[in-house]
Amino acid sequence: MISAQRWTEQGWGLLQLLLMVTFCQAEELVCRQRGDPENPQLSKDGDVILGGIFSFHSSWKVRQDTYMHKPLPLECTSLNFRELQYAQAMIFAIEEINNSTDLLPGISLGYKMYDDCDSIARSVKVALTLANGNEVVSATTEAPCTRPAQVQAIIGGSSSSPCMAIATDIGPIHIPLISHYATCACLSDKTKYPSFLRTIPSDYYQSKALAQLVKHFGWTWVGAIKGNDDYSNNGMATFTENAQQLGICLEYSVAFFRTDSSDKINKIIDVIKASTSKVIVAFISSTDMDVLIDELSQHNLTGYQWVGSEAWIFDSQTAEIDTHHILDGAIGLSIPKAHVSGMREFILDVKKLNSSSNKVFREFWETLFNCKFKLSNSSAENQRECTGHEDLTGVQNSFTDMSLMPIYNNVYKGVYAVAHALHIILGCNETCNYSVQLDPLTILQHIRNIHFKIKEGDEVYFNENGDPAAKYEIINWQPTENGIVDFVTVGLYDASLPADKQLSLQQVSVIWAQNSKQVPVSVCSEKCSPGTRKVLQKGKPVCCYDCIRCSEGEISDITDSITCEHCHPESWSNERRDACVKKEAEFLSYEEIMGVLLTAAALFGTCMTAVVAAIFFRYRTTPIVRANNSELSFLLLFSLTLCFLCSLTFIGRPSEWSCMLRHTAFGITFVLCISCVLGKTIVVLMAFRATLPGSNVMKWFGPAQQRLSVVAFTLIQVVICILWLTISPPFPFKNFTQFKDKIILECALGSAVGFWAVLGYIGLLAILCFILAFLARKLPDNFNEAKLITFSMLIFCAVWITFIPAYVSSPGKFSVAVEIFAILASSFGLLICTFIPKCYIILLKPEKNTKKNMMEKGASKPF
Missing domain, CATH: 1.20.1070.10 (Rhodopsin 7-helix transmembrane proteins)
Structure with a gap:
């Protein structure tokens, strides 16, 4: 969800959506685009063009528009290394395919990649740009303003809300949108998003897995924090539903967004302080989590056991921000580790980027090495000048961190999925049939049906909802002596297995909050021992109850029994009321x-x-x-x-x-x-x-x-x-x-x-x-x-x-x-x-x- 403030800030961006629609002027018979043209941040020509949408910047400058003149283009800020790495993973896959003699021989793939600045409105704008292009198109009487799509598929959308908006607009024209990181279960609805596919599992499975994980450790009284976006809202809704089915109660559920005011954040912190639950489930994006951790650190809110979604649980940048060790011992789900040979070296080979005149790479270089090209007199005195020969050796930041390799692998899989579909459509063997007219709908249908293995052996395929198989690693944050968090895999979750075998854990190797070896306890009421039954406390959730001793002749032989069972007429309850013992048969005997x-x-x-x-x-x-x-x-x-x-x-x-x-x-x-x-x-x-x-x-x-x-x-x-x-x-x-x-x-x-x-x-x-x-x-x-x-x-x-x-x-x-x-x-x-x-x-x-x-x-x- 987008707040009213954000929509106001991007009002002109929404207007530009309408201006992007091409129209025909009968007098000139020429199709022109309304508004300023959008140029790709990264591009390369090829026989078949793939689109890419990434958040090279995570924010933008806020302007107060007076609506008296045409607003200036959106100025993006806060370069995001992660998204640049996603783009590089896409380039790596395309170059690998172009150099291959087995896949699409003789066909070169090109790309056009746009920066959406983590803005939903801009995401839609660049998606329509990829579909329509910026060129002036001559029209004919028979087919005014019609032409093939500029791109055959789009890779990207790093979060759910932008993907929902993009998929809604490009769905009717059947251009495939393959996301590497949009996990909202809502995107599995093919009636709303018919052309959407993804190489990351749906949050439906993640939410179920989180509920099972919480239940496994006996936490029935937990707090919940969610982001105020589609990813978090849908994921937390599914988690809440599954948690209730498993007998888990939420003491509180609060929503948080990184642009919230300090007063609202303080209210959330007050809720956490007043709670009795010791476990907090955070279904939230990594950018929102970074802001929240900073606020929690100021209040020294330690001692809570955090359970996280894959969006932040294995993000090293979040771990670096957590200097007060708020999240020590956190446990959650992550995409299984992956290795793509050559990708790491390709991403870290920054010297080739120096030759690029692209503004994004220039900004990337300056941010990566903390220098400036062509220093001006107004530049800070402590800012050194970039030479262009800087070396990554010794540089430690989110760019050099390869912990998100599973996500890079998802981008890699998405590109290969399109390539395999094109290979089939073009009838490629030793050569490809150049005469085949490519159609996005045909490509979409073939992508849905492909099933192949990448060179590392991972299978790639999509189910009827456009989702891959759901597999997760269970990650535990374990602090090391030098203060760096070690992401340790302590279990696995595989949704394809039978229900009783989906979750497997190595509990002995888990480190809990405050470096404890003991599993934390988070219950509203202690378990009712055998011989008692649960009676709900009036006005409180079902997890809050009193334990009442069973009446004579009744027993409960399990923990947390809801009812006491009557003994068989020939039996009677023992003193502890946890077993029926055979009644003494009384008759007048010769022995007494x-x-x-x-x-x-x-x-x-x-x-x-x-x-x-x-x-x-x-x-x-x-x-x-x-x-x-x-x-x-x-x-x-x-x-x-x-x-x-x-x-x-x-x-x-x-x-x-x-x-x-x-x-x-x-x-x-x-x-x-x-x-x-x-x-x-x-x-x-x-x-x-x-x-x-x-x-x-x-x-x-x-x-x-x-x-x-x-x-x-x-x-x-x-x-x-x-x-x-x-x-x-x-x-x-x-x-x-x-x-x-x-x-x-x-x-x-x-x-x-x-x-x-x-x-x-x-x-x-x-x-x-x-x-x-x-x-x-x-x-x-x-x-x-x-x-x-x-x-x-x-x-x-x-x-x-x-x-x-x-x-x-x-x-x-x-x-x-x-x-x-x-x-x-x-x-x-x-x-x-x-x-x-x-x-x-x-x-x-x-x-x-x-x-x-x-x-x-x-x-x-x-x-």
Whole structure:
């Protein structure tokens, strides 16, 4: 972009654009040019003429035009050695081709080179001059003011903005413009710039490479300085876009131009001082950078890590200006090093220039050797006179510095591209076809399609956008002991490779700002470690965030995680919240204390039942054992043994079979047990009724009926269990909800109706048994067991009534323990209340174990 001030200063230059257009005067039939003619600074005749546009001067004298008279021609100042070297590289290539017998044999190339003074308006003017020429042209009625183009191609344009203006004007007439240094990605748009080509990669790739370079070193919080021109604006826009995609934030982005006022520059310096980022990306031209470095040096703004574009990162002149070592440790991209045999010697051979009467060479000689030809009286006393025999030996300046050889090579490639296209068009073999009429459009089409190698082996070709392959060296500024900066190649970037292999670095050899070996840190917020997640700070860029610890059951196992991931239901987060660990599976096992105690209680009950059964079997013929059906007593003892043993099925890891077995075995054995007790109770009641005169009820409830009743009551429970197991059986279940950090292994009921039907049926029989025993408790006979059954049923019912709320409210394995406890307590209640008193009489009071004592009424009641 050009400021309003610059356009004002060059207003007449823009007017001259319009005056350059040739017109036909019908009366004279002669085409004349409006305005002053432009003469080339360097020229040579030839069969085919190539144009050249270079900024031999980098500035011009500012005049205040009054618009009262015709403005004087633009007076250029500040001779630029670099641009002269570009022109010499073009001359070297042309002379090499003219001396070649293989390329364009018999055809000589000439050139016309103009100075654009780094002015966009003047660039367009000289480009139109190259296209139209300065000569007066006679016109005919058939073709007024028409003729072939003066040049077949133009080499040059050392920056993007002039090339955009030139390409816009000469594009419609298809004259190829091949730039060696215009890198703006916008110039790849062939709809706007159809005749533009270049031998330097587009900034699109450079901007992507810079973003990847910044990301590689972990710099997510950077500042940006750009020039106020097309090169910088477009390049920084592409860099910003790619940086955002890579998670890089710009703390600030300021524009700078070398003609800015001191106040504006001071504001930029204040922004840098107030920033927290320690890395500055400078996408800026070398001339602008030179001015900026001078301003930064005055404020001693050191300690920042600079990342540079190719326009200044390998410019030795910029390094010479940096006397305060502001840019020490800078890193950036440069065009790969190149060597063209003979070019260095050609450029430095200045003696041949002394014979030239050209004003540019005269000024060049005086500036190079700091002397003056033909000193006048007004000349400074310390100014020596030029002899014309000065020698470059010992001269150290930008002219003798060959660090820009890659750019010279780009000029060289551009000339050879035109030559190869002409070679094909003219059908050159041993000789060329002179009769072929050259047309810029044909030359442009052939240049786009050429593919050749120069003598050093580099391939030259253009893609569909007129761009070459994008390759860069990564340059690091490393200060030496004598204060001179050494440009060290520390890596490569090749856009033709896969994305993960494009950037390669030798990080160990990099020297950073302030001569540090450690990579600088430039982040808005420190990285969030695993176990935390990023939460953006309100009103700040995405690179500014807080690190929040993951919640329980969530983890983040990477650095700078945006979210925390939930663990699998079978896992739980560890203390650091950076990994999911398998949850502890909790179930009532034989190894833990509670399991051991319950197992011991079950086995003790089993043994105790077996001892009682043995006592009863030993004394099976005694009256107290034979009373109330000894078969039911033994069956009851057997069922109690099963009740104690079935509690063991509730201990251990639940499995499909154990889940089905534990509930059905519990239900059936307890019904068998209660059925036996119920049978005994009915026997007591029937026995009392049988003692009444005329009663024969015992024949209806004899031993056969008692056994049948036990089978019938038990069979009902068996049917209920079969239906339960068939329709929806219990199954092993992992309970993830009861405890956050544990898995409760339990047996799901399957059908809740089946479970409560089994439990309800047991409760129904127990209540019926309790009621009948309660009714028979006061019968007078000594053999009456009703009181013992009443006590046992009272304990049984109390245990199971309290079991329900305890079971529901107990967590995890404790609910299983409650159920086992209920089974054991009720089993011990039945065993102790029913059989221990009888064992006491059998073993300790044998005198009461007689038929007479059993048949007495009103006597002492041991039961």
